[in-house]
Amino acid sequence: MKFFYANGTCALGIHILLEETGAAYEPHRLDFAKQEQKSPGYLAINPKGKVPLFQFDDGSTLSEFQALATWLHLTHPDKRLLPADxxxxxxxxxxxxxxxxxxxxxxxxxxxxxxxxxxxxxxxxxxxxxxxxxxxxxxxxxxxxxxxxxxxxxxxxxxxxxxxxxxxxxxxxxxxxxxxxxxxxxxxxxxxxxxxxxxxxxxxx
Known part of the structure; x- marks a missing residue:
């Protein structure tokens, strides 16, 4: 799984959850100062032109903070990223x-x-x-x-x-x-x- 992020953005939070879960990921940093989030190559992957983003091994993608966080919780239930109550x-x-x-x-x-x-x-x-x-x-x-x-x-x-x-x-x-x-x-x-x-x-x- 590829993880697209930019330094100091809200991707900080998802990056932390990736490390908490121990999920295997390949980091791909985008340089916002160079507008890499708006490059044709990245827009072909994510037309939203923002981070964070997961790109799975089959080429499909998942974006939006809450969606990514929920996916990590559901795929790593042993980490208890949500309270049981x-x-x-x-x-x-x-x-x-x-x-x-x-x-x-x-x-x-x-x-x-x-x-x-x-x-x-x-x-x-x-x-x-x-x-x-x-x-x-x-x-x-x-x-x-x-x-x-x-x-x-x-x-x-x-x-x-x-x-x-x-x-x-x-x-x-x-x-x-x-x-x-x-x-x-x-x-x-x-x-x-x-x-x-x-x-x-x-x-x-």
């Missing part, structure tokens, strides 16, 4: 979906790529400001919902990988303090061997 499992998905769908897509994406939300350069600062407000409000909500001890919903789960990449963006890219329980969660995640390995691969350790 139905409500706790649903809480993990609640945190993961809000992270990806709101905090990332509606918040940070406006900060990092305002041109995707408005073609007018004169409006980009306003787009960034709106994105920052959404991002910070979302992070505050995550900080109030994540567990005060342990990980997002108790033991390590899919949700923790999602939380980590937005925590990384806030702490390392925006240089802002993490709210609520996220500061402790971020520190616990950075102690995990999988996280340390992935950060090194992505050039951040």
């Amino acid at each position: 139905p409500l706790a499992a649903a809480r993990a998905y609640e945190l993961m979906d809000y992270t990806v769908g709101t905090v990332h897509s509606l918040g940070f994406s406006r900060i990092s790529r305002p041109q995707n939300f408005s073609p007018a350069p004169e409006s980009h600062e306003a787009v960034k400001a709106a994105g920052l407000a959404t991002f910070e409000q979302g992070m505050a909500w995550l900080g109030s919902k994540a567990s005060a001890e342990g990980f997002a919903v108790g033991d390590f789960s899919l949700a923790d990988a999602a939380l980590f990449y937005v925590e990384f963006w806030m702490a390392e890219r925006l240089k802002k303090p993490l709210p609520g329980h996220l500061a402790n969660h971020y520190a616990r995640m950075k102690d995990r061997p999988s996280v340390q390995k992935v950060l090194k691969i992505h050039g951040f350790a």
Whole structure:
């Protein structure tokens, strides 16, 4: 299986889950600075032009954070990437979906790529400001919902990988303090061997 990623993107979270499960994968790094995600070769594999992406041995592909995380959970049940309790499992998905769908897509994406939300350069600062407000409000909500001890919903789960990449963006890219329980969660995640390995691969350790 091939794993397509770019350094420091949301693919951080899926990369961590790959290392947690021990799944066999062949890494393929795309350089976003060179717009490799928009190259004809990559678009032929993934017309969405984004990462993360799995390409299986039969040539088929799978994309989107939640789909990839769920596939890893279902194919590695022994790793217990979701709690056994139905409500706790649903809480993990609640945190993961809000992270990806709101905090990332509606918040940070406006900060990092305002041109995707408005073609007018004169409006980009306003787009960034709106994105920052959404991002910070979302992070505050995550900080109030994540567990005060342990990980997002108790033991390590899919949700923790999602939380980590937005925590990384806030702490390392925006240089802002993490709210609520996220500061402790971020520190616990950075102690995990999988996280340390992935950060090194992505050039951040």
